[in-house]
Amino acid sequence: MKKLLLQLDTDPVPSVFDQVVAYDSGVDHIISYGGVTPDKVENLVHGLMFTRGGKQLANSAIFLGGSHVSASQQLAEAVKKCFFGSVRVSVMLDPNGANTTAAALARKIVGNYDIRAKKAVILAGTGPVGQRCALYLLKEGASEVVLTSRHISRSMAVAKEMQSRYQARITPAESRSTEDTRALLENAHVAITCGPPAVSLLPQSVWSAALTLEIMADVNAVPPLGVEEMKVTDDGVERFGKRFYGAIAIGNFKMKIHRSSITSLFKSNDCLLDEITIYDIACKIDE
Amino acid sequence: MKKLLLQLDTDPVPSVFDQVVAYDSGVDHIISYGGVTPDKVENLVHGLMFTRGGKQLANSAIFLGGSHVSASQQLAEAVKKCFFGSVRVSVMLDPNGANTTAAALARKIVGNYDIRAKKAVILAGTGPVGQRCALYLLKEGASEVVLTSRHISRSMAVAKEMQSRYQARITPAESRSTEDTRALLENAHVAITCGPPAVSLLPQSVWSAALTLEIMADVNAVPPLGVEEMKVTDDGVERFGKRFYGAIAIGNFKMKIHRSSITSLFKSNDCLLDEITIYDIACKIDE
Amino acid sequence: MKKLLLQLDTDPVPSVFDQVVAYDSGVDHIISYGGVTPDKVENLVHGLMFTRGGKQLANSAIFLGGSHVSASQQLAEAVKKCFFGSVRVSVMLDPNGANTTAAALARKIVGNYDIRAKKAVILAGTGPVGQRCALYLLKEGASEVVLTSRHISRSMAVAKEMQSRYQARITPAESRSTEDTRALLENAHVAITCGPPAVSLLPQSVWSAALTLEIMADVNAVPPLGVEEMKVTDDGVERFGKRFYGAIAIGNFKMKIHRSSITSLFKSNDCLLDEITIYDIACKIDE
Numbered sequence: 001m002k003k004l005l006l007q008l009d010t011d012p013v014p015s016v017f018d019q020v021v022a023y024d025s026g027v028d029h030i031i032s033y034g035g036v037t038p039d040k041v042e043n044l045v046h047g048l049m050f051t052r053g054g055k056q057l058a059n060s061a062i063f064l065g066g067s068h069v070s071a072s073q074q075l076a077e078a079v080k081k082c083f084f085g086s087v088r089v090s091v092m093l094d095p096n097g098a099n100t101t102a103a104a105l106a107r108k109i110v111g112n113y114d115i116r117a118k119k120a121v122i123l124a125g126t127g128p129v130g131q132r133c134a135l136y137l138l139k140e141g142a143s144e145v146v147l148t149s150r151h152i153s154r155s156m157a158v159a160k161e162m163q164s165r166y167q168a169r170i171t172p173a174e175s176r177s178t179e180d181t182r183a184l185l186e187n188a189h190v191a192i193t194c195g196p197p198a199v200s201l202l203p204q205s206v207w208s209a210a211l212t213l214e215i216m217a218d219v220n221a222v223p224p225l226g227v228e229e230m231k232v233t234d235d236g237v238e239r240f241g242k243r244f245y246g247a248i249a250i251g252n253f254k255m256k257i258h259r260s261s262i263t264s265l266f267k268s269n270d271c272l273l274d275e276i277t278i279y280d281i282a283c284k285i286d287e
Numbered sequence: 288m289k290k291l292l293l294q295l296d297t298d299p300v301p302s303v304f305d306q307v308v309a310y311d312s313g314v315d316h317i318i319s320y321g322g323v324t325p326d327k328v329e330n331l332v333h334g335l336m337f338t339r340g341g342k343q344l345a346n347s348a349i350f351l352g353g354s355h356v357s358a359s360q361q362l363a364e365a366v367k368k369c370f371f372g373s374v375r376v377s378v379m380l381d382p383n384g385a386n387t388t389a390a391a392l393a394r395k396i397v398g399n400y401d402i403r404a405k406k407a408v409i410l411a412g413t414g415p416v417g418q419r420c421a422l423y424l425l426k427e428g429a430s431e432v433v434l435t436s437r438h439i440s441r442s443m444a445v446a447k448e449m450q451s452r453y454q455a456r457i458t459p460a461e462s463r464s465t466e467d468t469r470a471l472l473e474n475a476h477v478a479i480t481c482g483p484p485a486v487s488l489l490p491q492s493v494w495s496a497a498l499t500l501e502i503m504a505d506v507n508a509v510p511p512l513g514v515e516e517m518k519v520t521d522d523g524v525e526r527f528g529k530r531f532y533g534a535i536a537i538g539n540f541k542m543k544i545h546r547s548s549i550t551s552l553f554k555s556n557d558c559l560l561d562e563i564t565i566y567d568i569a570c571k572i573d574e
Numbered sequence: 575m576k577k578l579l580l581q582l583d584t585d586p587v588p589s590v591f592d593q594v595v596a597y598d599s600g601v602d603h604i605i606s607y608g609g610v611t612p613d614k615v616e617n618l619v620h621g622l623m624f625t626r627g628g629k630q631l632a633n634s635a636i637f638l639g640g641s642h643v644s645a646s647q648q649l650a651e652a653v654k655k656c657f658f659g660s661v662r663v664s665v666m667l668d669p670n671g672a673n674t675t676a677a678a679l680a681r682k683i684v685g686n687y688d689i690r691a692k693k694a695v696i697l698a699g700t701g702p703v704g705q706r707c708a709l710y711l712l713k714e715g716a717s718e719v720v721l722t723s724r725h726i727s728r729s730m731a732v733a734k735e736m737q738s739r740y741q742a743r744i745t746p747a748e749s750r751s752t753e754d755t756r757a758l759l760e761n762a763h764v765a766i767t768c769g770p771p772a773v774s775l776l777p778q779s780v781w782s783a784a785l786t787l788e789i790m791a792d793v794n795a796v797p798p799l800g801v802e803e804m805k806v807t808d809d810g811v812e813r814f815g816k817r818f819y820g821a822i823a824i825g826n827f828k829m830k831i832h833r834s835s836i837t838s839l840f841k842s843n844d845c846l847l848d849e850i851t852i853y854d855i856a857c858k859i860d861e
Binding site: 013015016017018019020021023024029030032251255 | 576603607625
Binding site for chain 2: 587589590591592593594595597598603604606825829
C-alpha cells in the first residue's frame with residue numbers, strides 16, 4: 001500500500017522544500033495544498049481518514065507547514081479535532097522548518113557537551129527556532145537560558161508564553177548594542193545567534209572577552225554571519241579555545257532529523273510530531 | 288507505461304478522498320485540478336489526448352468529481368465534446384461519490400433479496416444518492432419506488448426530471464411528519480433513508496408497525512442515524528424480523544465499487560463510467 | 575533517488591500535456607505550479623537547490639512552460655539568478671512547446687535535404703515557432719530565410735530582435751494576399767506555414783507555380799491545413815514533384831525531442847535546455 005502524505009501549507013504556494021524531503025524519506029505520493037486555513041481542514045483530513053481502514057491508516061499521514069508558525073499550529077489544532085478513537089493518522093508539524101532546525105541546533109550543542117548547570121544566551125532568540133532551542137536546552141539541564149530581543153517587551157512576552165505553554169522558565173533580556181551583548185554573555189557558557197540572514201550579532205571583540213564562553217552556534221548562512229569568525233561549515237571546530245557550529249553543519253543535521261521524522265510518521269497511525277516529539281527523534285540520530 | 292488519472296474537481300479544493308482511492312486502485316500518478324469549469328476543460332483534456340497514441344491512450348483517464356452533481360455533469364459534457372473518433376480516454380463521473388454510493392446501497396438490498404414486484408420508499412430521497420438508488424431498484428424490477436421530500440414540489444420536480452432523463456417512473460411524495468412516513472410505508476417492503484447526517488427519519492414506532500416491511504437501509508453514519516435501532520455496521524442483520532443495512536456496511540461496499548471502477552478505466556480508452564455504467568460494475572462485485 | 579521535476583507554468587492552470595510527457599520520459603514525480611511569476615520563483619527554486627547535495631542535484635530539475643513565450647523566458651532569467659556556483663539544477667524552457675516544435679520542424683526539413691545555399695520562406699512566421707525555425711535553418715546554412723507577417727512592421731520588428739538576440743539575419747516580408755505569397759516564393763526552395771489552426775496560407779495554384787520549390791512543411795493540424803493538398807500525416811511524401819511534411823509527422827517527432835530533452839535534464843545538474851540547446855538534442859535523434 002502506497003505511503004501517502006497530505007501536505008497542508010498555510011502559505012499560498014506549498015513548500016517545494018518540504019515535498020522534496022518527503023520524497024527522499026520514502027513517501028510514495030504527496031497530496032499537496034497551499035493557502036490552507038483551519039476551516040478548510042476537515043474535508044481534507046476526512047478524505048485521508050475514511051479511505052483506508054484499521055492498520056492501513058499507518059500508510060497515510062499529514063505534514064503541516066508554512067512560513068507562519070502560529071498559523072500552522074492553528075491547523076494542527078483543527079486537524080486533531082477531526083480525529084476520533086482509533087480513526088486517525090500521524091501528523092508532523094514543522095512550520096518553516098522551525099522544529100527540525102531548533103532540534104538540530106540544540107543537539108549539535110548538547111551532543112558533545114554537558115550543558116547541565118550551564119548558562120546559555122540565545123541572541124535574537126524570540127523567534128520560533130530560538131524559543132524551541134531554549135526549551136530543549138532547559139530540558140537537557142541548562143541552569144539558565146537567556147532569550148534576547150531588541151525590545152525587552154518582546155522577550156518578556158515570549159518568556160510569559162513559554163511559561164504558560166511549556167512550563168519553561170527562560171530569562172528575558174534586551175540587547176540593542178555591543179555593550180548589551182557583552183554584559184549578557186557574562187558567566188555564559190553557550191552563545192547562540194538566531195538572527196535574520198546577513199546580520200552580524202556577535203563580534204569577535206565580545207566573544208573573545210567572554211571568558212566562560214565555550215560554545216557558539218549560528219543559524220544564519222548568509223554573510224555576514226551571526227558570529228564573527230564563524231564559518232558556515234564549522235561542525236564543532238575549535239578556534240581561539242572555543243567551539244563553533246555553523247549554519248550548514250546545523251542544516252545538514254536538520255535534514256537528517258526532518259527525513260527521520262517523516263519516516264516515523266508511517267510506523268503507526270497515531271504519531272504526533274511537534275516541537276516536543278521531534279526533539280525526541282533527534283536524540284536518537286547521530287549528528 | 289504509467290497509469291495517469293486526470294482529476295477534474297468542480298470544488299475549489301480537489302478531493303483528497305478521490306485521490307487516495309485512485310492510488311489504492313493502481314493509478315500511478317494523479318494530475319489534479321480544483322475549481323474546474325466547463326470552459327477550462329478543453330486544454331486539460333487535449334493534454335491527455337495528444338500525448339499518447341493508439342492503444343497507449345488506455346493508460347490515461349479522467350475522473351470527474353465535486354460536491355455539486357450537476358456541475359460535474361456539465362464537466363462531463365464538456366469533456367465528451369473534446370473527443371473525436373478513437374482519440375479519446377476513459378472517463379469516470381462520480382461527483383460526491385453519489386454514483387458509487389447509490390450503487391452500493393441498491394446492491395446491498397437486491398444482492399440478497401428479490402425486489403421484483405416489491406414497493407420501496409426512499410425517505411429524503413430527492414438528492415443524487417436517492418435518485419440513483421431509485422433508478423437501480425426500478426431497473427431490478429421493483430413495482431414502485433416512492434421518493435419523498437419535505438416539499439411535494441421538490442419530489443414532483445425530481446420525478447419529472449427522472450422521467451425525461453432516464454424514462455424512469457418514480458412516485459413523488461411529501462413527508463413532513465411521523466404520520467406522513469407511517470402512511471407512506473403502508474404496503475412497502477423496503478425503506479431507505481437518505482437524509483443528512485445526524486437526522487433521524489424513521490422511528491421504531493413507525494417501522495415496527497409497517498407489517499409488510501422487510502428491509503431497511505440508511506446512508507447516515509452520524510448519530511442519531513436515519514433509522515432508529517439501526518447500527519452503522521449492520522450488514523443484513525435481522526432484528527425484530529427485519530433486515531438492516533447501515534452506513535458503514537454500505538460505505539465499505541462503495542469503496543470496493545469505487546476502486547473497481549477506477550481499475551476499469553484503464554482497460555480501454557473509451558470507457559464511460561456514469562450513473563448507469565457504474566451500477567453494471569457494482570453488479571459484478573461480491574458485496 | 576527519485577527524479578523530481580519542478581514544473582513552473584506561467585498559465586494559471588499548469589499544462590497537462592507537459593506533465594504527461596514528463597512522466598513518459600522517466601520522471602518519478604512532478605511538483606507542479608501554475609500562475610508562476612518571476613517574483614515567486616526564488617523560494618520554489620531554493621526548495622530544489624537546498625534539499626539535495628552535490629551530485630544528487632542531478633535528480634532534481636525544472637521545466638518552464640506556459641502559453642506566453644516571453645513570460646516563460648522571464649521565469650528562466652529569474653531561475654538562473656537563484657543559482658550560484660555548483661549549487662544549481664538543470665532547466666528546460668519550452669513554452670507552448672515552441673522550442674521542441676520548431677526543432678522538429680527544422681529537422682524534418684534538413685534531415686534529408688541539404689539546405690546550404692537554399693532560400694526558405696516561412697509564412698506567418700513571426701511567432702515563436704517560426705522565429706526559432708528560421709534560426710535553425712540559418713544555422714544549417716540556408717542562404718536566406720524570409721519571415722512573413724500580414725504587417726511588415728511586425729516582421730521588421732522580429733528581424734531586428736533576432737539580429738540583436740541571436741545575431742541572426744532574416745529577411746522580413748509582408749504577405750497579405752495570394753499575389754504577395756506568389757512573389758515571395760520566387761526562387762525559394764522551401765516553404766513553411768506557421769499560421770494559426772484552420773487557416774489556409776498556401777494554395778496549390780501558388781506552390782505549383784513556384785518552380786524552384788522542393789519542400790513544404792506545415793504545423794497546422796486542423797483543416798483547412800496551411801498548405802493545400804498537404805496531409806497531416808505526410809512525412810516526406812512526394813507529390814507533384816515536391817516533398818510534403820504535415821503537422822502530425824512533425825508533432826510525432828516533436829514528442830521524441832521533448833522526451834529526449836527531459837531525459838537529458840537528469841544527466842547532470844547544470845544543463846540548460848533552451849531554444850539553442852534543444853536543437854542540438856534534436857540533431858542527435860532519428861526523425
